[in-house]
Amino acid sequence: MxxxxxxxxxxxxxxxxxxxxxxxxxxxxxxxxxxxxxxxxxxxxxxxxxxxxxxxxxxxxxxxxxxxxxxxxxxxxxxxxxxxxxxxxxxxxxxxxxxxxxxxxxxxxxxxxxxxxxxxxxxxxxxxxxxxxxxxxxxxxxxxxxxxxxAGPGDPSDRFSYWVSRLALAGAGQVLIPPTAGRHVQVIDxxxxxxxxxxxxxxxxxxxxxxAGTSHGFAQFLSTAARIAGFSGELVTAQDAWLRERQVNYWAGARSLPLWLALEDHGFAQRSNQRYALAGGPERDLEDLLGDVLADERARGLDRSRRAGLGRAEELELLGQLGRIRQG
Missing domain, CATH: 3.40.50.720 (NAD(P)-binding Rossmann-like Domain)
Incomplete structure (x- = not known):
């Protein structure tokens, strides 16, 4: 042994x-x-x-x-x-x-x-x-x-899990997102x-x-998360400057949009993982990871207090300021 x-x-x-x-x-x-x-x-x-x-x-x-x-x-x-x-x-x-x-x-x-x-x-x-x-x-x-x-079930940081759980919670409503062009998500289970x-x-x-896992475009990641979550509502984009003026933070923590990075930091979520892959590093499909995370989030409560992200009430208030409020 x-x-x-x-x-x-x-x-x-x-x-x-x-x-x-x-x-x-x-x-x-x-x-x-x-x-x-x-x-x-x-x-x-x-x-x-x-x-x-x-x-x-x-x-x-x-x-x-x-x-x-x-x-x-x-x-x-x-x-x-x-x-x-x-x-x-x-x-x-x-x-x-x-x-x-x-x-x-x-x-x-x-x-x-x-x-x-x-x-x-x-x-x-x-x-x-x-x-x-x-x-x-x-x-x-x-x-x-x-x-x-x-990422994965039980993740205490609440960063990756924010999006699939929020999309599931919103259902047919609206979800606030940052601009996705030029942005990526890179995660490993x-x-x-x-x-x-x-x-x-x-x-x-x-x-x-x-x-590290494969780098996915932020838009592709959200589309996959929406499908896994059964989301049928609307993704509402707010521009970086508008979000920052309202004290919405990058990446993680309270009052943030998790995984959102400043455009100048776009390489952070696009690191090479070639050496890991050549050394036999496993990587499960994004869909499987999101499905497992969503099951865990449902068990923990989609509307629970989180260490990262916007509370649903905060999000709806911001959507209202954009003039786009529709709770669904």
Whole structure:
């Protein structure tokens, strides 16, 4: 039986990693505070605060076939490497495509310029520092996985799931959208990303990979989501300047239109995934992903409070300001 240590493992991505590892017969240990939730059934939780001295004592000296690091805190990453690298046969750092300095070049690959990490408090900058520390310590057995937008059932960010759930909620009504020309959506199902990370570690794969799906035009994405949702209403476009004047935000968070990016950042959702695909990276159909996400959204409540997007009342108010209100 292979032994895997997940540094983290109690939040969405980490639990999926633990679930799939256990399903494939691994002995799984999760080292975490446990504040983000429970570990997957069958995993062992070692409670530890990584900001405190001695955080790794309970697992230090154990030979792990694989260690998977999820953190973006540079000090935690460095200290874990110092404590555990000597007895780890393979090391995976789950990084992010947020490490790239520019989002303006469509098709950019893993060799694109990274941020100069001048701000360790910034997520992308911190991941660059984590990559540097990992490369310095375990370059000969290191896999750096840079996921793009992760989606799937249970996604706590509410970004990808916003559109299919809103279209289902609106039914025959109206849905406010940004201009779609020149904009794209690029997503990878968390279940596919995790399956590949596990398989890559089992193969002792090393190197850096953008773990990303196919890039779809925003209009195509909305059309597919509308079909999956059974939406028969009207998509109402508001221009960028109009939306920004009314404090509607890009990408994510409260009062946003999720996945909408400034046009100058159009390369963000068009990263090259060729290296991932050539390394056996799976990618399920967009229709299947949207169907699974919608089923999950229906179970959670289409009208629930969300971490990303517009509330339906906010959206209807904006549609009213456009003079296009028709609730359906």
């Amino acid at each position: 292979k032994r895997t240590l997940i540094l983290g493992g109690t939040a969405w991505l980490g639990r999926e990693l633990a679930r799939q590892l256990i399903r494939s017969g691994h002995e799984v240990t999760c080292l975490a505070r446990g504040n983000s939730g429970e570990v997957a059934q069958g995993a062992q939780l070692v409670r530890a605060d990584r900001s405190q001295p001695g955080a790794y004592e309970a697992v230090q000296g154990i030979e792990f076939d694989s260690v998977i690091e999820l953190s973006y805190e540079p000090q935690w990453v460095h200290e874990a490497l110092a404590a555990l690298a000597a007895t780890a046969r393979h090391w995976t750092l789950v990084s992010s495509i947020s490490v790239y300095a520019s989002s303006q070049l469509p098709g950019a690959g893993e060799d694109a310029q990274l941020h100069d990490p001048s701000d360790p408090g910034d997520y992308g900058h911190a991941k660059v520092l984590a990559e540097r520390a990992s490369t310095a310590m375990v370059a000969d057995r290191l896999l750096i996985a840079r996921p793009g937008l992760l 968390v279940r596919d990303a995790v399956a590949w990370i596990i398989d890559a570690a089992a193969r002792s794969l090393t190197g850096t990979f953008n773990v």
